[in-house]
Amino acid sequence: MKIAILSNGPGNYSTKRLKEEAENRGHEVDVIKYKNCSAAIEQSNPVVRHKGDILRGYDAIIPRIASSMTRYGTAIVRQFEMQGVYTTASSLAIVRSRDKLRAIQLMSRAGVGIPKTVFTRSINDIEEQIDGMGGYPVIIKLARGTHGNGVVLAETKKAAKSVMQAFYVMDDDGTNILLQEFVKESAGQDIRSLVIGGKVVASIKRQSLDDDFRSNTHQGGEGSPVRLTDEERKAVQKAAKAMGLSICGVDMMRSDRGPLILEVNSSASLKTPELVTGRNIASKVIEHVEQNAKKQPRRDRIGA
Numbered sequence: 001m002k003i004a005i006l007s008n009g010p011g012n013y014s015t016k017r018l019k020e021e022a023e024n025r026g027h028e029v030d031v032i033k034y035k036n037c038s039a040a041i042e043q044s045n046p047v048v049r050h051k052g053d054i055l056r057g058y059d060a061i062i063p064r065i066a067s068s069m070t071r072y073g074t075a076i077v078r079q080f081e082m083q084g085v086y087t088t089a090s091s092l093a094i095v096r097s098r099d100k101l102r103a104i105q106l107m108s109r110a111g112v113g114i115p116k117t118v119f120t121r122s123i124n125d126i127e128e129q130i131d132g133m134g135g136y137p138v139i140i141k142l143a144r145g146t147h148g149n150g151v152v153l154a155e156t157k158k159a160a161k162s163v164m165q166a167f168y169v170m171d172d173d174g175t176n177i178l179l180q181e182f183v184k185e186s187a188g189q190d191i192r193s194l195v196i197g198g199k200v201v202a203s204i205k206r207q208s209l210d211d212d213f214r215s216n217t218h219q220g221g222e223g224s225p226v227r228l229t230d231e232e233r234k235a236v237q238k239a240a241k242a243m244g245l246s247i248c249g250v251d252m253m254r255s256d257r258g259p260l261i262l263e264v265n266s267s268a269s270l271k272t273p274e275l276v277t278g279r280n281i282a283s284k285v286i287e288h289v290e291q292n293a294k295k296q297p298r299r300d301r302i303g304a
C-alpha cells in the first residue's frame with residue numbers, strides 16, 4: 001500500500017515509529033507536513049497539493065494533527081476523504097474530540113460515565129451550579145486546552161470567579177469553559193488507554209510527580225502499565241465508539257462511582273505506551289490500516 005502520514009513533526013516519536021513499522025510491513029510511506037499542503041476545490045475534482053506537487057495514489061492516510069492546527073489539518077484530511085482515501089481518523093471525529101464540551105456531550109448521550117460538568121458563560125449564577133456538582137474545589141477547564149494547560153483547580157468561590165473572569169476576558173465565541181466536579185479520589189492520577197480497532201491495546205496509569213492534580217506526562221507525570229477491569233475496558237471502548245475513533249487515546253479516572261472518561265485523543269502519542277509496555281503498538285496501527293483500507297469502497301481517485 002501507499003500510505004501518507006500527515007504530520008508536521010517528522011522527527012516525533014510516534015511519526016517515526018509509524019513510518020518504520022509501515023516500511024517493515026512492506027508499504028511505501030511518505031511523511032507529509034500538512035501545513036505545507038493546499039486543497040484545490042473544483043467540481044468533482046478534489047486535489048491536495050504539497051508545495052505545488054499534486055499528491056496522488058494514496059491508499060490510506062494516518063493523520064497526526066496538532067491541536068493548534070485542527071482547522072487547517074482537518075480541512076486537508078477532509079480533502080483526502082473527498083477522494084475516497086481511507087483515513088485512520090475522520091476529519092469529523094478529530095474536530096469532535098478537540099472540543100471537550102462537544103466530546104462529553106456525545107459521550108453522555110452514549111451512556112459513558114463522565115464527571116458532572118456544567119457549561120456556562122454566566123459568572124453570576126455559577127454558585128448553584130457548583131453546589132449541584134458537590135461544591136468546592138471545582139475544576140475549571142478550557143474546552144480546547146491540551147497537555148494540562150487550561151485546566152485549573154479552584155478551591156473557593158472567589159477563586160472560581162476570578163479564574164472564569166480571566167478565561168472569559170476575550171469575549172468571543174471560541175473560548176468556551178467547562179466547570180467540572182473535582183474527582184478527588186483520583187487527584188493526580190489518570191489512566192490513558194490506547195484503542196486500536198475498538199480494542200484496548202495498552203493502558204498506562206499516569207501519576208503526577210508532585211502535588212499537581214494533573215497527571216499529564218507533559219506536566220511531569222510518569223506512567224506505569226495497569227490492568228483495566230471489565231467495566232473500565234467497556235467504558236473506554238464505548239467512549240472511543242461514541243467519538244467515532246477506531247484509533248485513539250482515552251483518558252479515564254477511577255472514581256467512587258466507577259470509571260469516568262475525561263477525554264478522547266485522536267492523535268494520541270505512542271511513546272509512553274510503547275516504552276512502558278514494550279509492545280509494538282505502531283505495528284498494530286499499520287495492521288489496522290491494512291485490514292480496513294481494503295474494505296473502503298473506492299471512488300475513482302484522481303490520477304490513481
Ligand SMILES: Nc1ncnc2c1ncn2[C@@H]1O[C@H](COP(=O)(O)OP(=O)(O)O)[C@@H](O)[C@H]1O
Nearest residue numbers: 115139145146147148149181182183190214215
Ligand atoms: N474533573 C477532574 N477531576 C480531577 N482531576 C482532573 C479532572 N479533570 C482533569 N483532571 C486532571 O487534569 C488532567 C488534564 O485534564 P484533561 O481534561 O485531560 O485536559 P488536557 O486536554 O489538558 O489533558 C487530567 O489528566 C487529570 O489528571
Ligand SMILES: [Mg+2]
Nearest residue numbers: 147148251263
Ligand atoms: Mg488529557
